[in-house]
Amino acid sequence: xxxxxxxxxxELPGYKLERPMLIAGPCSAETEEQVLTTAKQLAAQGVKIxxxxxxxxxxxxxxxxxxxxxxxxxxxxxxxxxxxxxxxxVATAHHVYEALKFGVxxxxxxxxxxxxxxxxxxxxxxxxxxxxxxxxxNPVNPDLELWIGAMERINQAGIKRLGAIHxxxxxxxxxxxxxxxxxxxxxxxxxxxxxxxxxxxxxxxSGKSEMIAEVSQEAMDLNFDGLIIESHMCPEKAWSDASxxxxxxxxxxxxxxxxxxxxxxxxxxxxxxxxxRKKIDLLDQQLLETLSSRxxxxxxxxxxxxxxxxxxxxxxxxDEIMNKRRNQADENKLNxxxxxxxxxxxxxxxxxxxxxxxxxxxxKK
Numbered sequence: 001x002x003x004x005x006x007x008x009x010x011e012l013p014g015y016k017l018e019r020p021m022l023i024a025g026p027c028s029a030e031t032e033e034q035v036l037t038t039a040k041q042l043a044a045q046g047v048k049i050x051x052x053x054x055x056x057x058x059x060x061x062x063x064x065x066x067x068x069x070x071x072x073x074x075x076x077x078x079x080x081x082x083x084x085x086x087x088x089x090v091a092t093a094h095h096v097y098e099a100l101k102f103g104v105x106x107x108x109x110x111x112x113x114x115x116x117x118x119x120x121x122x123x124x125x126x127x128x129x130x131x132x133x134x135x136x137x138n139p140v141n142p143d144l145e146l147w148i149g150a151m152e153r154i155n156q157a158g159i160k161r162l163g164a165i166h167x168x169x170x171x172x173x174x175x176x177x178x179x180x181x182x183x184x185x186x187x188x189x190x191x192x193x194x195x196x197x198x199x200x201x202x203x204x205x206s207g208k209s210e211m212i213a214e215v216s217q218e219a220m221d222l223n224f225d226g227l228i229i230e231s232h233m234c235p236e237k238a239w240s241d242a243s244x245x246x247x248x249x250x251x252x253x254x255x256x257x258x259x260x261x262x263x264x265x266x267x268x269x270x271x272x273x274x275x276x277r278k279k280i281d282l283l284d285q286q287l288l289e290t291l292s293s294r295x296x297x298x299x300x301x302x303x304x305x306x307x308x309x310x311x312x313x314x315x316x317x318x319d320e321i322m323n324k325r326r327n328q329a330d331e332n333k334l335n336x337x338x339x340x341x342x343x344x345x346x347x348x349x350x351x352x353x354x355x356x357x358x359x360x361x362x363x364k365k
Contacts, residue, residue, distance in 0.1 A: 005151060008160040010133055010197045010225075012085050012105055015048060020260055021199060021226030023087060023106075024251055025051040026233075027241040028064065029071035036078060038233040041248035043082040045255075049106065050075070050084040051228060055095055056240060057112050064239045072102040079103060091119065093126035100130065108135035108228075109150065111167055115139035120150045124157040133161040135199060135228075142169040142182050144189060151196075164189060165228060166219075167201035173293065178207025178244065181215065183222065183282045190224075203230040203244045212246060213254045220260050221278055229254070294346070295353050302354030306361045312354045318347060 010017055024042050029035050029052040039050050052075060056066035075086045087106035090096050091113045099107060107127075113119045114137055127134065134154050138147045147164070155162055166186040168179025186198050200219035202212045216227050232238045235245040246254070305312060322340060329339035 005155045005162060005193055005196060006160055007155075007162055007195055010161050010163050012049075012133065015085070017197075017226070019225050020220060020258070021049075021197070022047060022255065023049040023051045023199070023226070023228040024231045024248075026053070026238065027203075027230045027245055028053040028056055028239055029067055029074055030239045032074045032077070034233060035071070035074040036081065038231065038248065039078040039082055039084060041233060042231060042251070043084055045248050045252045047248075047251075048084060049087055050078055050082075051087045051230075053240070054088050054099075055091060057091060057110060058240075069098050072098060072104070075104065076102045079105075090123060093122050096123055096126035100132070104132075106133045106135070108165055109137060109154070111137045111140045114147060114150045115141065115143075117146075117149060117153070120153050124153045124159075127154065127159055128157045130159070131161070132159070133163065134159045135163045135165045137165040137167050137201070138169065138185070140170045140179075142185055144185050147185075147189065148192070163197040163199055163225070165199045165201055166205075166224070168205035173289075175289075176211070177205055179205050181205050181218070182286075183218070184279075184286070186224065187222065187279060197225040199226040199228050200224050201228045203228070203241070207244050209235065209244055209246045209250070212244070213257060216254060216258055220258060221275070223261070223275060291346070295349065298350035298353045299357050301350075302357035303361070305354065306358045312351060312358065321347070 010021070024047045026034065026038055035052060042050060052071070054066050054071045054075075055068060056064065058065050072088075075088070078084055079086050085105040086103075087108065088095075088099055088104055089110045090099055090107050091110055096107070109120065109123055113123065136147070136151045136154060139150070151162060151164065164186070166181070166189075168177060168181045169185070171180045173180075186200075189196065190198060200215070202215035202219065205215050206212055212229060216229070219227060229251060230241065230245040231248050231251045232242075232245040233247065235242055235247060238245050302312070304310075322343060325339055325343045326336045329336040
């Protein structure tokens with residue numbers, strides 16, 4: 001399916017966003033004092049766009065789910081006293097109406113909302129006739145079509161100042177990240193819609209304040225357009241996501257150390273050899289992680305075969321695999337002979353792993 005969006009530059013009144021665009025502020029608005037103090041510290045560091053969670057969708061009931069509409073006057077006060085633009089997450093039509101009532105300058109749709117087309121459509125309908133920048137976070141699961149579909153719904157409502165937020169993807173496997181970045185997905189989004197600004201959320205990707213600089217630099221190396229980073233005046237006392245927030249001073253250090261190359265927001269990216277190599281490195285890492293997971297399953301199969309007195313080599317199953325992979329090679333525009341060679345080596349290593357498992361079980365007797 002062709003992916004086309006009717007887009008205008010992602011700008012705010014009187015302020016042209018430059019790369020890297022930076023949005024910063026606490027995960028949640030907690031008190032008026034916390035919001036204003038953090039905002040003033042960020043403004044002193046040169047941050048122009050303040051973010052804070054008013055409504056916080058949480059995984060389990062009983063967790064802090066935001067102060068709600070009562071916090072919107074606090075953000076309005078931030079705007080009046082610091083001159084910063086203010087931005088929040090919305091998940092329902094009611095959120096949109098309340099945010100607009102209090103002069104919020106930029107909205108974003110959260111990952112849980114993006115995953116639900118009906119919820120996105122409700123937000124889109126509420127935005128009809130409004131001219132405001134809207135960012136759309138990727139859905140929690142790695143589904144590029146769902147992400148693009150959400151942006152199409154918002155765009156069809158008349159929102160042309162549109163951008164994407166890459167916040168990583170949930171995974172059952174444990175990795176060093178809170179949300180696995182799956183960089184190939186925003187890379188593919190950039191390939192399909194070159195003029196769509198992509199903002200990376202290193203706070204939610206990393207889940208740890210000490211990793212934010214690393215993820216931020218990766219985003220810049222891949223030529224993405226900006227960062228949305230959670231910053232709290234006192235992170236250790238934060239009511240939500242304390243481990244992934246940084247102080248305004250820490251944020252300044254991260255931004256000062258950031259190496260920024262390439263183009264401004266809205267320009268078609270110029271692909272360099274370094275960027276292409278970076279993409280290969282990322283894909284190679286994912287290949288290695290996938291192979292590691294596959295070998296763990298082979299070891300589990302070896303244990304099952306031992307427990308059930310089944311021989312390791314199953315010729316019929318091997319033939320089925322190779323025939324299927326050969327056909328899949330054609331479907332994916334790969335050389336079938338190359339793919340067969342790769343899977344021959346993978347199968348050989350799987351047999352080795354199963355042998356090791358069986359020998360260990362025998363040694364226990």
